[in-house]
Amino acid sequence: MAFCKVSFDLFCDKGNEPRYRLYVNNELFTERTYVWARKKSKKHPLLCINCQKNLSKKYCICKTNVESATPMYLRENLQIDAPPGEYAIRLEKVDPGKYRIRNTTVDLGPAEIIDSTTFRIIE
Secondary structure, three states: EEEEEEEEEEEEEEOOOOOOEEEOEEEEEEEEEEEOOOOOOOOEEEEOOOOEEEEOOEEEOOOOHHHHHHEEEEEEEEEEEEEEEEEEEEEEEEOOOOOEEEEEEEEEEEEEEEEOEEEEOOO
């Protein structure tokens, strides 16, 4: 058995507070409701999800509707105490929404990232 911490950025496009569940190898780790404030301010300008430019208008030059495409994300952390082997992270949508997992890292323990949704615990 080895203890590991794996974290990743979970992006979600605008929706009506979508809910999701996170599983590791079919074991439920969490169920959350994605809630955010979407107000433009000087400190937090709108950002186009396609070209990553800060905007002051409703539409970007790449024709993306900023209100519906502005990405919001949170950093998910998984703490796992498990034997060596490969583990898959699976996201299940409870409510409609578009999700993306990015920037997966091992923060602690004997593990390595295989891809954005798979990691391996090693000894």
